[in-house]
Amino acid sequence: MKKFQLGEFEEVVMLTVAILYENAYGVSIKKEIESRLGRQVSVGALQSALKRLEDKDYLASHDKDATQERAGRPKRYFKITSLGKQAMQYTKETRNSLWDAIPNIALDVKFAKI
Amino acid sequence: MPNPPKYFLRFFRWFCHPRLQKPIEGDLMELYEERFQELGKRKADQKFRLDVIQLFRPSIIKPADGTYRLNNYGMLKHNLLLIFRNFKKYKNSFLINLIGLSTGLASFMLIYLWVNDEVQKDKFHENKDRLYQVLRTLEYEDYPTYTAESNSVLLVPEMLAELAEIELAVPIMEEFSYAILAANEEKIKAVGKDFFNAFSFNLIQGSKDQVLVEKSSIVISQFLADKFFKNQNPIGQSFHMVDNTDGDVEYEGDYIVSGVFDIKELNSSEQFDFLLPHSLFEEGRDKPLKACYQALYASEERITVLSKYFAGIAIIISCLGLLALTSFSTQQRFKEIAIRKVLGSTSLSIVRLLSRDFSLLVSVAVIIGLPVAYYLMKNWLNNFAYRINLEPVYFLVSGILILAVAVLAIMIQIAKSTKFSVSESLRSNE
Numbered sequence: 001m002k003k004f005q006l007g008e009f010e011e012v013v014m015l016t017v018a019i020l021y022e023n024a025y026g027v028s029i030k031k032e033i034e035s036r037l038g039r040q041v042s043v044g045a046l047q048s049a050l051k052r053l054e055d056k057d058y059l060a061s062h063d064k065d066a067t068q069e070r071a072g073r074p075k076r077y078f079k080i081t082s083l084g085k086q087a088m089q090y091t092k093e094t095r096n097s098l099w100d101a102i103p104n105i106a107l108d109v110k111f112a113k114i
Numbered sequence: 115m116p117n118p119p120k121y122f123l124r125f126f127r128w129f130c131h132p133r134l135q136k137p138i139e140g141d142l143m144e145l146y147e148e149r150f151q152e153l154g155k156r157k158a159d160q161k162f163r164l165d166v167i168q169l170f171r172p173s174i175i176k177p178a179d180g181t182y183r184l185n186n187y188g189m190l191k192h193n194l195l196l197i198f199r200n201f202k203k204y205k206n207s208f209l210i211n212l213i214g215l216s217t218g219l220a221s222f223m224l225i226y227l228w229v230n231d232e233v234q235k236d237k238f239h240e241n242k243d244r245l246y247q248v249l250r251t252l253e254y255e256d257y258p259t260y261t262a263e264s265n266s267v268l269l270v271p272e273m274l275a276e277l278a279e280i281e282l283a284v285p286i287m288e289e290f291s292y293a294i295l296a297a298n299e300e301k302i303k304a305v306g307k308d309f310f311n312a313f314s315f316n317l318i319q320g321s322k323d324q325v326l327v328e329k330s331s332i333v334i335s336q337f338l339a340d341k342f343f344k345n346q347n348p349i350g351q352s353f354h355m356v357d358n359t360d361g362d363v364e365y366e367g368d369y370i371v372s373g374v375f376d377i378k379e380l381n382s383s384e385q386f387d388f389l390l391p392h393s394l395f396e397e398g399r400d401k402p403l404k405a406c407y408q409a410l411y412a413s414e415e416r417i418t419v420l421s422k423y424f425a426g427i428a429i430i431i432s433c434l435g436l437l438a439l440t441s442f443s444t445q446q447r448f449k450e451i452a453i454r455k456v457l458g459s460t461s462l463s464i465v466r467l468l469s470r471d472f473s474l475l476v477s478v479a480v481i482i483g484l485p486v487a488y489y490l491m492k493n494w495l496n497n498f499a500y501r502i503n504l505e506p507v508y509f510l511v512s513g514i515l516i517l518a519v520a521v522l523a524i525m526i527q528i529a530k531s532t533k534f535s536v537s538e539s540l541r542s543n544e
Contacts, residue, residue, distance in 0.1 A: 026141035043145070044168035047138055051173050063137060069147065073140025 004087035005056070012037065013049045014058065014088055017078050025064075025075045026050075050078060058084030116150045118142070119159050122166045130169070131176040138169065197471050204446065211439055212479055218435060219483030219516060220490070225424060226515075227491055231381065238380050239314045244281075248273075267395070270306065282308045285392045286384075303386040304395055310373075316380065319349055320373025326391045331372035333389040339374045348374055440472060440527040452539040469524050476520045480513065 006014070016032045017024040029050075030041050053059040060081050063074040080088070126142070127135060142165060149158035201208045239245060248269065252260045270283045284306040309315075310322040317325070318336060325333050332353055339348040353369045369390070377385070444451075451464055 026137065027144050030141075030145075042168040043138070043141060043165040044171055044174065047134065047141075047169060048171055048173040051134065066140075069144060070140040071143045073136055073143055075140055076137030 004090045006058075006087050006091050009045070010049055010053055011088070011091055013046065013053065014080065014084060017059065018080055018088070022077075024078045029078070053084070054078075056083075056087075057081055058087050116147065116155060116158070118146045118162045122163050126166045126169065129175050131174060134174060138174075142166070193470060194474075197474050200447075200471060204443075207442065207446075208475075211443075211475060212482070214435060214439070215475065215479035216483040216486070219479055220487040222516070223484060223487035224491060227487070234381050235383050236381070238382070241312065241314070245312070282312045284309050284312050287392060287395060302388055302390065303384075304390045304392045306392045309389065310375075313384075315382070315384075316376050318374045318376050325373035326389065328370075328372065329391055329394055330367075330369055331391055332369035333373040333375060334371055335387050336374055336376040336378070338387060339371075343371075437523045437526060440468075440523050441530075443471070444468060444527050444530075448539045452536045455536050456540070465524075468527070469521075472520065472524055476517070480516065484513070 012033060013029065016029050016036070020028055020032055026043070026046065030043065030046050033039070033041050033046075050059065050061075054061060058081060059078045061076050061078050063076050066072045066074045123139075123142075126139065130138065142162065145165070146158055146162050149161055153161075236242065247263065248265055250262045250265050252262060254260070264287075265285075267285065270285050273280055273283050285304075286306070286309070287304040305326060307323075307326040309326060310317045317333075320333065325331060334342075334348065334353075342348070342353075343351055348371045351371045353371065355367055355369060375389075447468075451467075454464060454467070
């Protein structure tokens with residue numbers, strides 16, 4: 001059984017939340033991903049990923065006061081929980097161990113098949 | 115202030131999970147305002163519509179069966195109230211059910227405990243597969259055939275000499291003690307010297323081979339040892355056996371303690387307070403000593419065999435009873451179930467409704483039945499010369515069995531109740 005379940009997009013969202021640190025809410029996360037990865041993110045995909053991560057207890061959220069620019073709607077800020085940190089660490093380590101297991105020659109450009 | 119397309123906004127508000135609605139709406143508004151500034155109203159409206167449609171996905175849509183938790187405590191109270199009202203409404207059937215169930219449970223428990231005890235009896239002997247008892251059948255012309263456990267003293271050396279398969283032969287003689295050692299010690303046995311080798315009675319002190327060799331030796335229970343020689347080593351202490359009859363007791367005299375046993379914890383059909391060497395009685399007599407005492411137990415043993423079958427039958431009958439009972443009470447409530455079904459109640463909620471009622475009835479019956487069974491069992495068992503351990507584990511096991519039977523009965527009934535015709539039931543005037 002897998003210890004931590006973290007999909008590709010979910011991982012991207014987790015990392016972005018970590019980058020934004022105290023300023024991670026819906027729009028800022030969306031923009032950050034779009035600018036850093038150069039890919040379009042729909043509000044729906046992002047929000048459902050955020051909800052999934054929150055259901056898994058990898059993220060915690062709290063609402064901050066409503067502001068004028070959002071027509072009186074509150075912002076929901078996200079934070080990574082310690083379980084979330086563990087999940088990220090785990091994902092990173094498994095990736096690294098896979099990278100380390102690749103024999104040098106396999107990815108050597110000189111020997112790549114054309 | 116620009117306004118996003120209002121039908122889409124309304125649509126979003128309608129489908130969105132209430133916990134997510136406000137912050138996501140905020141995000142949508144923020145994006146809309148920004149796009150409005152940069153791209154103009156038409157593009158911003160377009161993107162807003164797309165966002166809303168892309169938000170329409172399972173994890174964002176609110177669940178169909180409501181998002182607010184019911185007040186569980188309130189529901190529990192309400193359900194209990196309903197159950198009691200149901201009991202009150204059908205007072206007679208409730209009482210009959212309750213009495214029937216409690217009696218059924220109590221008798222089930224009684225039989226179960228007894229059979230369980232009988233099945234486990236004498237299982238502690240290590241050689242249990244190789245132990246045999248020699249019986250003697252007496253045939254008379256004018257009396258029924260009679261089987262006795264008593265045999266001639268002469269049989270033991272004869273058997274050992276003649277039958278190669280016999281490893282050990284232990285004569286056992288038991289008698290109500292008319293001699294007095296202390297008050298209430300009446301279970302006395304005279305046994306052959308290999309008694310502790312053949313049977314696994316728990317000899318605490320003394321050697322298995324030696325304790326019953328000397329004619330003047332006596333082996334006593336831990337209970338007696340504690341009573342007479344508290345804090346001393348009982349081995350080597352002497353007893354004087356007093357005869358309180360007119361010289362009938364042939365074993366009056368002095369004895370020296372050679373061993374101590376403790377059989378309190380063993381589930382044994384043989385019970386004794388102290389043992390004397392059988393050799394005391396072997397001189398010039400072979401008169402059986404205990405004919406009437408054994409007859410009592412012989413009949414008891416026959417009942418045990420029968421009761422194993424009866425216990426099975428009792429369980430089957432109580433299953434049928436439970437089945438009829440649930441069937442009756444469900445039929446009475448068909449209309450209620452029908453209305454619930456019409457209003458969209460799921461099968462699971464009907465199962466819960468029925469089993470809630472029923473499990474309350476069962477638990478009340480358990481609360482009444484088990485103590486009754488316990489009390490009867492205790493008093494009844496006191497009539498036996500031997501004692502049984504009433505362990506809570508037995509009650510636990512029987513409790514689980516009872517619940518399993520109850521669940522089975524409910525399940526069968528419910529399987530039936532999901533099939534009946536709703537419209538028929540609602541139309542009828544019953």
